[in-house]
Amino acid sequence: MKKNTTYSTLLALVCASFFVSPAGLDAQQISRDEFDSLAKRVEQLEASVRMVKNTQIEGLAAEAVSAMPMDMADKESLIESVVNTIQAKEEGANFPWMDTAKWASLQKGMSPEDVVATIGSPTLNEPSMHKRVDFVYTYQGRRVATAKKVEGIIRFYKGKVVEVEAPVL
Protein backbone atom coordinates (compact mmCIF):
# COMPACT_ATOMS: atom_id res chain seq x y z
CA MET A 1 0.00 0.00 0.00
CA LYS A 2 2.87 2.31 0.86
CA LYS A 3 4.47 1.58 -2.51
CA ASN A 4 1.22 2.42 -4.27
CA THR A 5 1.00 5.73 -2.40
CA THR A 6 4.59 6.61 -3.29
CA TYR A 7 4.00 5.63 -6.89
CA SER A 8 0.85 7.76 -7.08
CA THR A 9 2.60 10.74 -5.53
CA LEU A 10 5.48 10.54 -8.00
CA LEU A 11 3.10 10.18 -10.93
CA ALA A 12 1.14 13.20 -9.72
CA LEU A 13 4.38 15.21 -9.51
CA VAL A 14 5.42 14.20 -13.03
CA CYS A 15 1.94 14.94 -14.43
CA ALA A 16 1.86 18.26 -12.60
CA SER A 17 5.23 19.20 -14.09
CA PHE A 18 3.86 18.48 -17.59
CA PHE A 19 0.68 20.50 -17.14
CA VAL A 20 1.98 23.34 -15.03
CA SER A 21 5.32 23.98 -16.76
CA PRO A 22 4.01 25.37 -20.10
CA ALA A 23 1.83 27.89 -18.29
CA GLY A 24 4.77 28.89 -16.11
CA LEU A 25 7.02 29.30 -19.12
CA ASP A 26 4.45 31.47 -20.83
CA ALA A 27 4.04 33.61 -17.75
CA GLN A 28 7.70 34.33 -17.08
CA GLN A 29 11.20 33.68 -18.36
CA ILE A 30 13.36 31.14 -16.54
CA SER A 31 17.13 31.16 -16.42
CA ARG A 32 19.35 28.44 -17.89
CA ASP A 33 20.30 27.33 -14.37
CA GLU A 34 16.65 27.01 -13.42
CA PHE A 35 15.97 25.06 -16.60
CA ASP A 36 18.91 22.72 -15.94
CA SER A 37 17.76 22.28 -12.37
CA LEU A 38 14.23 21.40 -13.50
CA ALA A 39 15.55 19.02 -16.14
CA LYS A 40 17.68 17.29 -13.49
CA ARG A 41 14.68 17.08 -11.18
CA VAL A 42 12.53 15.51 -13.93
CA GLU A 43 15.27 12.97 -14.61
CA GLN A 44 15.43 12.10 -10.91
CA LEU A 45 11.65 11.72 -10.80
CA GLU A 46 11.68 9.53 -13.88
CA ALA A 47 14.34 7.33 -12.29
CA SER A 48 12.27 7.10 -9.09
CA VAL A 49 9.11 6.22 -11.02
CA ARG A 50 11.03 3.58 -12.97
CA MET A 51 12.38 2.06 -9.75
CA VAL A 52 8.98 2.06 -8.03
CA LYS A 53 7.38 0.58 -11.13
CA ASN A 54 9.90 -2.24 -11.33
CA THR A 55 9.52 -2.92 -7.60
CA GLN A 56 5.75 -2.97 -8.01
CA ILE A 57 5.89 -5.44 -10.89
CA GLU A 58 8.11 -7.71 -8.84
CA GLY A 59 5.75 -7.33 -5.84
CA LEU A 60 2.66 -8.16 -7.84
CA ALA A 61 4.34 -11.14 -9.46
CA ALA A 62 5.54 -12.38 -6.05
CA GLU A 63 2.02 -11.98 -4.62
CA ALA A 64 0.47 -13.98 -7.46
CA VAL A 65 3.06 -16.71 -7.31
CA SER A 66 3.02 -17.07 -3.52
CA ALA A 67 -0.37 -18.74 -3.69
CA MET A 68 0.89 -21.39 -6.09
CA PRO A 69 2.00 -24.80 -4.77
CA MET A 70 5.68 -24.60 -5.84
CA ASP A 71 9.02 -24.74 -4.12
CA MET A 72 10.95 -21.50 -3.51
CA ALA A 73 13.47 -21.92 -6.39
CA ASP A 74 10.70 -22.44 -8.94
CA LYS A 75 8.78 -19.45 -7.57
CA GLU A 76 11.81 -17.15 -7.85
CA SER A 77 12.46 -18.36 -11.36
CA LEU A 78 8.84 -17.77 -12.34
CA ILE A 79 8.83 -14.27 -10.80
CA GLU A 80 11.98 -13.41 -12.69
CA SER A 81 10.47 -14.72 -15.90
CA VAL A 82 7.25 -12.72 -15.44
CA VAL A 83 9.19 -9.53 -14.67
CA ASN A 84 11.44 -10.01 -17.70
CA THR A 85 8.45 -10.59 -19.96
CA ILE A 86 6.66 -7.46 -18.77
CA GLN A 87 9.81 -5.34 -19.13
CA ALA A 88 10.50 -6.74 -22.61
CA LYS A 89 6.94 -5.92 -23.69
CA GLU A 90 7.21 -2.36 -22.37
CA GLU A 91 10.58 -1.91 -24.11
CA GLY A 92 9.22 -3.37 -27.35
CA ALA A 93 6.32 -0.94 -27.27
CA ASN A 94 8.40 2.16 -26.49
CA PHE A 95 11.71 1.30 -28.19
CA PRO A 96 11.11 -1.26 -30.94
CA TRP A 97 14.69 -0.67 -32.17
CA MET A 98 16.17 -2.11 -28.92
CA ASP A 99 16.58 -5.48 -30.60
CA THR A 100 20.01 -6.85 -31.47
CA ALA A 101 18.60 -9.06 -34.24
CA LYS A 102 17.05 -6.05 -35.99
CA TRP A 103 20.35 -4.15 -35.96
CA ALA A 104 22.18 -7.23 -37.24
CA SER A 105 19.89 -7.27 -40.28
CA LEU A 106 20.87 -3.72 -41.30
CA GLN A 107 23.25 -3.58 -44.23
CA LYS A 108 25.25 -0.97 -46.12
CA GLY A 109 23.37 0.25 -49.17
CA MET A 110 19.92 0.17 -47.54
CA SER A 111 17.66 3.17 -48.08
CA PRO A 112 16.27 5.32 -45.23
CA GLU A 113 12.83 3.78 -45.88
CA ASP A 114 14.29 0.26 -45.53
CA VAL A 115 15.92 1.26 -42.24
CA VAL A 116 12.70 2.74 -40.85
CA ALA A 117 10.79 -0.37 -41.92
CA THR A 118 13.35 -2.57 -40.13
CA ILE A 119 13.97 -0.78 -36.83
CA GLY A 120 11.46 2.08 -36.74
CA SER A 121 11.72 5.86 -36.82
CA PRO A 122 14.86 7.54 -35.47
CA THR A 123 14.91 9.78 -32.42
CA LEU A 124 16.91 12.36 -34.38
CA ASN A 125 17.56 12.99 -38.07
CA GLU A 126 20.45 15.42 -38.45
CA PRO A 127 22.71 16.57 -41.28
CA SER A 128 26.40 15.75 -40.99
CA MET A 129 29.42 17.93 -41.57
CA HIS A 130 31.38 14.93 -42.84
CA LYS A 131 31.74 15.23 -46.61
CA ARG A 132 30.97 11.53 -47.06
CA VAL A 133 27.85 11.60 -44.85
CA ASP A 134 24.68 13.49 -45.78
CA PHE A 135 22.53 12.79 -42.72
CA VAL A 136 22.53 10.74 -39.54
CA TYR A 137 19.76 8.76 -37.87
CA THR A 138 20.24 8.55 -34.09
CA TYR A 139 18.26 6.14 -31.91
CA GLN A 140 18.34 7.01 -28.19
CA GLY A 141 16.62 5.58 -25.15
CA ARG A 142 17.01 3.84 -21.77
CA ARG A 143 16.66 0.13 -21.11
CA VAL A 144 13.51 -0.47 -19.05
CA ALA A 145 15.11 -2.96 -16.68
CA THR A 146 18.42 -1.23 -16.00
CA ALA A 147 17.79 2.44 -17.01
CA LYS A 148 21.05 2.19 -18.95
CA LYS A 149 21.23 4.82 -21.70
CA VAL A 150 21.77 3.26 -25.13
CA GLU A 151 22.36 4.84 -28.51
CA GLY A 152 22.56 3.56 -32.06
CA ILE A 153 23.70 5.56 -35.08
CA ILE A 154 23.17 5.07 -38.81
CA ARG A 155 24.88 7.30 -41.38
CA PHE A 156 23.66 7.86 -44.94
CA TYR A 157 25.36 9.16 -48.07
CA LYS A 158 23.46 9.73 -51.30
CA GLY A 159 20.41 7.99 -49.87
CA LYS A 160 22.19 4.82 -48.76
CA VAL A 161 23.50 3.45 -45.47
CA VAL A 162 27.27 3.82 -45.29
CA GLU A 163 27.88 3.16 -41.60
CA VAL A 164 26.03 1.47 -38.73
CA GLU A 165 26.95 1.88 -35.05
CA ALA A 166 24.71 -0.64 -33.32
CA PRO A 167 23.72 0.08 -29.70
CA VAL A 168 25.23 -2.04 -26.94
CA LEU A 169 22.12 -3.83 -25.66
Place this chain on the structure above:
Amino acid sequence: MKLQKQLTAALAGAALFGSVANAEIPLTDELSAYGYIDMALTDGDGSNDTSTSVAEFELGFAFAPAESKWSAVAELSFDSDTDDVDGNGEDSSAEFETVTISYQYSDSLSFTFGNILSYQGFETYDATGLYQYSYAGDTSNGRNGVLYSAGYAVGASADYTTGDFDLGVWVGDTDSSEMSFEYLVAYNGVENLTVKFIYADDPGYETVNVWAAYDYGDFTFAVETVETESGTGADVLDIQTALVYYAIGKAGITVRFSDGEYAGVDFEKFTISPSYSFSDNVFGLVEFSSEELGGVDNDTAAVELIYSF
Protein backbone atom coordinates in the same frame (compact mmCIF):
# COMPACT_ATOMS: atom_id res chain seq x y z
CA MET B 1 23.85 24.88 -49.30
CA LYS B 2 24.06 21.43 -47.88
CA LEU B 3 21.86 22.07 -44.88
CA GLN B 4 19.13 23.62 -46.96
CA LYS B 5 19.27 20.86 -49.54
CA GLN B 6 19.01 18.26 -46.83
CA LEU B 7 16.22 20.11 -45.13
CA THR B 8 14.32 20.27 -48.39
CA ALA B 9 14.88 16.57 -48.81
CA ALA B 10 13.74 16.01 -45.26
CA LEU B 11 10.60 18.08 -45.83
CA ALA B 12 9.83 16.14 -48.99
CA GLY B 13 10.57 12.96 -47.07
CA ALA B 14 8.18 14.02 -44.35
CA ALA B 15 5.38 14.18 -46.88
CA LEU B 16 6.18 10.66 -48.03
CA PHE B 17 7.19 9.14 -44.73
CA GLY B 18 5.41 11.14 -42.10
CA SER B 19 6.70 9.05 -39.24
CA VAL B 20 10.36 9.91 -39.87
CA ALA B 21 11.70 12.66 -37.66
CA ASN B 22 12.68 15.52 -39.93
CA ALA B 23 14.20 18.00 -37.56
CA GLU B 24 17.65 18.90 -36.41
CA ILE B 25 16.22 20.38 -33.20
CA PRO B 26 12.51 19.54 -32.96
CA LEU B 27 10.77 22.39 -31.13
CA THR B 28 7.31 20.95 -31.64
CA ASP B 29 6.01 18.14 -33.86
CA GLU B 30 5.80 20.61 -36.73
CA LEU B 31 8.50 23.20 -36.02
CA SER B 32 12.23 22.62 -35.94
CA ALA B 33 15.37 24.74 -35.72
CA TYR B 34 18.77 24.29 -37.30
CA GLY B 35 21.84 26.34 -38.10
CA TYR B 36 25.58 26.67 -37.81
CA ILE B 37 28.42 28.84 -36.55
CA ASP B 38 31.36 29.45 -38.87
CA MET B 39 34.61 30.81 -37.41
CA ALA B 40 37.57 31.70 -39.58
CA LEU B 41 41.07 33.10 -39.43
CA THR B 42 42.53 34.43 -42.68
CA ASP B 43 45.83 35.97 -43.68
CA GLY B 44 46.78 37.30 -47.08
CA ASP B 45 49.20 39.43 -49.09
CA GLY B 46 49.01 43.18 -48.61
CA SER B 47 48.02 42.93 -44.99
CA ASN B 48 50.26 42.60 -41.96
CA ASP B 49 47.41 41.46 -39.78
CA THR B 50 45.54 38.22 -39.67
CA SER B 51 41.80 38.56 -39.71
CA THR B 52 39.73 36.56 -37.27
CA SER B 53 35.98 36.54 -37.36
CA VAL B 54 32.79 34.73 -36.66
CA ALA B 55 32.31 34.54 -40.40
CA GLU B 56 28.67 33.61 -40.07
CA PHE B 57 26.03 32.52 -37.62
CA GLU B 58 22.95 31.14 -39.29
CA LEU B 59 19.70 30.16 -37.64
CA GLY B 60 16.85 28.57 -39.54
CA PHE B 61 13.35 27.44 -38.70
CA ALA B 62 11.35 24.90 -40.64
CA PHE B 63 7.61 24.45 -40.30
CA ALA B 64 6.34 21.22 -41.82
CA PRO B 65 3.02 19.77 -40.64
CA ALA B 66 3.13 16.01 -41.29
CA GLU B 67 -0.18 15.76 -43.14
CA SER B 68 -0.01 19.08 -45.00
CA LYS B 69 1.23 19.83 -48.50
CA TRP B 70 2.37 23.25 -47.28
CA SER B 71 5.66 23.91 -45.54
CA ALA B 72 7.76 26.95 -44.71
CA VAL B 73 11.41 27.74 -44.04
CA ALA B 74 13.00 30.92 -42.67
CA GLU B 75 16.75 31.43 -42.26
CA LEU B 76 18.46 34.41 -40.66
CA SER B 77 22.17 34.93 -41.25
CA PHE B 78 24.47 37.08 -39.13
CA ASP B 79 27.64 37.89 -41.06
CA SER B 80 30.76 39.67 -39.82
CA ASP B 81 31.02 41.20 -43.33
CA THR B 82 34.59 42.39 -42.72
CA ASP B 83 34.98 43.10 -46.42
CA ASP B 84 31.84 45.24 -46.39
CA VAL B 85 30.35 43.19 -49.21
CA ASP B 86 27.03 44.89 -48.54
CA GLY B 87 28.67 48.27 -49.18
CA ASN B 88 26.87 49.83 -46.24
CA GLY B 89 30.04 50.76 -44.37
CA GLU B 90 29.15 48.52 -41.43
CA ASP B 91 31.32 45.69 -40.22
CA SER B 92 28.45 43.31 -39.61
CA SER B 93 25.16 42.48 -41.16
CA ALA B 94 22.04 40.43 -40.54
CA GLU B 95 19.94 39.30 -43.43
CA PHE B 96 17.39 36.75 -44.49
CA GLU B 97 18.54 33.86 -46.63
CA THR B 98 15.92 31.26 -47.52
CA VAL B 99 12.49 32.53 -46.52
CA THR B 100 10.00 30.43 -48.42
CA ILE B 101 6.55 28.92 -48.43
CA SER B 102 6.31 25.71 -50.44
CA TYR B 103 3.43 23.70 -51.80
CA GLN B 104 4.06 20.04 -52.62
CA TYR B 105 1.54 19.46 -55.41
CA SER B 106 2.63 15.84 -55.90
CA ASP B 107 5.65 13.64 -55.21
CA SER B 108 7.23 15.11 -58.35
CA LEU B 109 6.02 18.70 -58.53
CA SER B 110 6.43 21.50 -56.00
CA PHE B 111 6.00 25.28 -56.01
CA THR B 112 8.01 27.68 -53.85
CA PHE B 113 7.47 31.36 -53.15
CA GLY B 114 9.72 33.81 -51.31
CA ASN B 115 13.42 34.55 -50.99
CA ILE B 116 14.91 31.65 -52.94
CA LEU B 117 18.54 30.62 -53.50
CA SER B 118 19.74 30.66 -57.11
CA TYR B 119 20.10 27.32 -58.90
CA GLN B 120 23.65 28.34 -59.88
CA GLY B 121 26.75 26.74 -58.49
CA PHE B 122 28.65 23.60 -57.59
CA GLU B 123 30.11 25.64 -54.73
CA THR B 124 27.35 26.02 -52.16
CA TYR B 125 26.19 29.34 -50.73
CA ASP B 126 26.69 28.18 -47.13
CA ALA B 127 30.10 27.18 -45.76
CA THR B 128 28.68 23.86 -44.53
CA GLY B 129 28.60 22.51 -48.09
CA LEU B 130 32.02 23.70 -49.26
CA TYR B 131 35.07 21.47 -49.57
CA GLN B 132 37.39 24.39 -48.73
CA TYR B 133 37.20 27.92 -47.27
CA SER B 134 37.37 30.22 -50.30
CA TYR B 135 35.38 30.28 -53.50
CA ALA B 136 37.01 29.52 -56.85
CA GLY B 137 37.09 33.10 -58.14
CA ASP B 138 39.15 36.24 -57.55
CA THR B 139 39.34 37.52 -53.97
CA SER B 140 41.18 40.74 -54.75
CA ASN B 141 39.75 44.00 -56.08
CA GLY B 142 36.83 43.85 -53.65
CA ARG B 143 35.61 40.54 -55.04
CA ASN B 144 34.64 37.71 -52.70
CA GLY B 145 35.58 34.81 -54.96
CA VAL B 146 32.02 33.80 -55.83
CA LEU B 147 31.68 33.07 -59.53
CA TYR B 148 27.89 33.12 -59.73
CA SER B 149 25.78 36.07 -60.82
CA ALA B 150 22.93 35.46 -58.37
CA GLY B 151 22.45 34.48 -54.75
CA TYR B 152 19.16 34.91 -52.95
CA ALA B 153 16.32 36.75 -54.64
CA VAL B 154 12.59 37.13 -54.17
CA GLY B 155 10.51 35.24 -56.67
CA ALA B 156 8.62 32.04 -57.37
CA SER B 157 9.86 28.70 -58.59
CA ALA B 158 8.40 25.46 -59.90
CA ASP B 159 10.43 22.29 -59.53
CA TYR B 160 9.71 18.96 -61.16
CA THR B 161 11.66 15.84 -60.36
CA THR B 162 11.71 12.40 -61.90
CA GLY B 163 14.01 9.50 -61.13
CA ASP B 164 16.75 10.71 -63.45
CA PHE B 165 16.01 14.36 -64.14
CA ASP B 166 15.23 17.51 -62.15
CA LEU B 167 13.73 20.50 -63.92
CA GLY B 168 13.29 23.93 -62.38
CA VAL B 169 12.30 27.43 -63.36
CA TRP B 170 12.52 30.57 -61.22
CA VAL B 171 11.05 33.96 -62.01
CA GLY B 172 11.59 37.17 -60.07
CA ASP B 173 10.99 40.88 -60.30
CA THR B 174 13.75 43.36 -61.18
CA ASP B 175 14.26 47.11 -60.99
CA SER B 176 13.43 47.38 -64.68
CA SER B 177 10.22 46.48 -66.50
CA GLU B 178 11.69 43.10 -67.47
CA MET B 179 11.58 39.99 -65.33
CA SER B 180 14.52 37.84 -64.23
CA PHE B 181 14.53 34.11 -65.06
CA GLU B 182 16.59 31.07 -64.14
CA TYR B 183 16.26 27.61 -65.64
CA LEU B 184 17.66 24.34 -64.31
CA VAL B 185 18.12 20.92 -65.88
CA ALA B 186 19.82 18.33 -63.68
CA TYR B 187 20.65 14.72 -64.54
CA ASN B 188 21.10 12.06 -61.85
CA GLY B 189 20.62 8.98 -64.02
CA VAL B 190 24.04 7.46 -63.40
CA GLU B 191 24.87 6.36 -59.87
CA ASN B 192 27.23 8.78 -58.07
CA LEU B 193 27.07 11.27 -60.96
CA THR B 194 25.32 14.66 -60.90
CA VAL B 195 25.26 16.99 -63.89
CA LYS B 196 23.57 20.41 -63.84
CA PHE B 197 22.93 23.02 -66.50
CA ILE B 198 21.72 26.44 -65.35
CA TYR B 199 20.84 29.38 -67.54
CA ALA B 200 20.12 32.79 -65.94
CA ASP B 201 18.54 35.60 -67.97
CA ASP B 202 18.32 38.91 -66.14
CA PRO B 203 18.19 42.47 -67.51
CA GLY B 204 21.56 43.06 -65.82
CA TYR B 205 23.35 39.82 -66.76
CA GLU B 206 23.21 36.55 -68.62
CA THR B 207 24.92 33.48 -67.15
CA VAL B 208 25.52 29.93 -68.32
CA ASN B 209 26.67 27.59 -65.56
CA VAL B 210 27.40 23.89 -66.15
CA TRP B 211 28.89 21.53 -63.62
CA ALA B 212 29.34 17.82 -63.04
CA ALA B 213 30.41 15.92 -59.94
CA TYR B 214 31.25 12.22 -59.69
CA ASP B 215 32.05 10.10 -56.65
CA TYR B 216 34.49 7.26 -57.27
CA GLY B 217 35.35 5.38 -54.12
CA ASP B 218 36.87 7.85 -51.70
CA PHE B 219 37.36 10.43 -54.45
CA THR B 220 35.02 13.19 -55.61
CA PHE B 221 35.79 14.74 -58.98
CA ALA B 222 34.07 17.95 -60.08
CA VAL B 223 34.35 20.27 -63.05
CA GLU B 224 32.49 23.53 -63.57
CA THR B 225 32.27 26.34 -66.07
CA VAL B 226 30.70 29.76 -65.49
CA GLU B 227 30.28 32.34 -68.24
CA THR B 228 28.62 35.67 -67.52
CA GLU B 229 27.93 38.67 -69.73
CA SER B 230 26.59 42.01 -68.57
CA GLY B 231 23.25 43.34 -69.73
CA THR B 232 25.03 45.16 -72.55
CA GLY B 233 26.73 41.98 -73.77
CA ALA B 234 30.20 42.76 -72.36
CA ASP B 235 32.20 39.84 -70.93
CA VAL B 236 32.14 39.79 -67.13
CA LEU B 237 33.83 36.46 -66.48
CA ASP B 238 34.55 33.15 -68.13
CA ILE B 239 36.07 30.72 -65.60
CA GLN B 240 36.58 26.95 -65.59
CA THR B 241 37.23 25.05 -62.37
CA ALA B 242 38.34 21.50 -61.54
CA LEU B 243 38.23 20.03 -58.04
CA VAL B 244 39.34 16.75 -56.51
CA TYR B 245 38.42 15.75 -52.97
CA TYR B 246 39.90 12.65 -51.34
CA ALA B 247 38.35 11.27 -48.15
CA ILE B 248 40.64 9.46 -45.72
CA GLY B 249 38.33 8.35 -42.92
CA LYS B 250 37.35 11.47 -41.02
CA ALA B 251 40.01 13.49 -42.79
CA GLY B 252 40.04 14.75 -46.34
CA ILE B 253 42.02 16.87 -48.73
CA THR B 254 40.80 19.17 -51.49
CA VAL B 255 42.81 20.30 -54.50
CA ARG B 256 41.22 22.90 -56.79
CA PHE B 257 42.37 24.74 -59.89
CA SER B 258 40.58 27.62 -61.65
CA ASP B 259 41.49 29.20 -64.95
CA GLY B 260 39.83 31.82 -67.13
CA GLU B 261 39.28 35.54 -67.61
CA TYR B 262 37.69 38.46 -65.80
CA ALA B 263 36.57 40.89 -68.54
CA GLY B 264 39.42 39.72 -70.77
CA VAL B 265 42.06 39.72 -68.00
CA ASP B 266 43.72 36.35 -67.35
CA PHE B 267 42.98 34.70 -64.02
CA GLU B 268 44.35 31.58 -62.33
CA LYS B 269 43.85 30.17 -58.86
CA PHE B 270 45.21 27.11 -57.07
CA THR B 271 43.90 25.87 -53.73
CA ILE B 272 44.88 23.03 -51.43
CA SER B 273 42.85 22.38 -48.30
CA PRO B 274 43.22 19.54 -45.77
CA SER B 275 40.13 19.08 -43.59
CA TYR B 276 38.90 16.98 -40.68
CA SER B 277 35.44 16.06 -39.35
CA PHE B 278 35.81 16.04 -35.57
CA SER B 279 32.22 14.75 -35.33
CA ASP B 280 29.02 14.88 -37.35
CA ASN B 281 28.59 18.44 -36.03
CA VAL B 282 32.11 19.84 -36.02
CA PHE B 283 34.28 20.35 -39.10
CA GLY B 284 37.63 22.11 -39.44
CA LEU B 285 40.02 22.89 -42.27
CA VAL B 286 43.08 24.83 -43.29
CA GLU B 287 43.54 26.30 -46.75
CA PHE B 288 46.34 27.72 -48.83
CA SER B 289 45.39 29.55 -52.03
CA SER B 290 47.47 31.25 -54.66
CA GLU B 291 45.81 33.35 -57.33
CA GLU B 292 46.99 35.56 -60.16
CA LEU B 293 44.89 38.19 -61.93
CA GLY B 294 46.49 40.10 -64.79
CA GLY B 295 49.99 39.20 -63.57
CA VAL B 296 49.35 40.33 -59.96
CA ASP B 297 49.80 37.58 -57.37
CA ASN B 298 47.69 37.19 -54.26
CA ASP B 299 48.33 34.40 -51.73
CA THR B 300 46.00 33.66 -48.84
CA ALA B 301 45.84 31.23 -45.93
CA ALA B 302 42.82 30.38 -43.84
CA VAL B 303 41.78 28.26 -40.88
CA GLU B 304 38.09 27.51 -40.42
CA LEU B 305 35.98 25.78 -37.80
CA ILE B 306 32.26 25.10 -38.31
CA TYR B 307 29.76 23.85 -35.74
CA SER B 308 26.37 22.84 -37.04
CA PHE B 309 23.21 22.09 -35.07
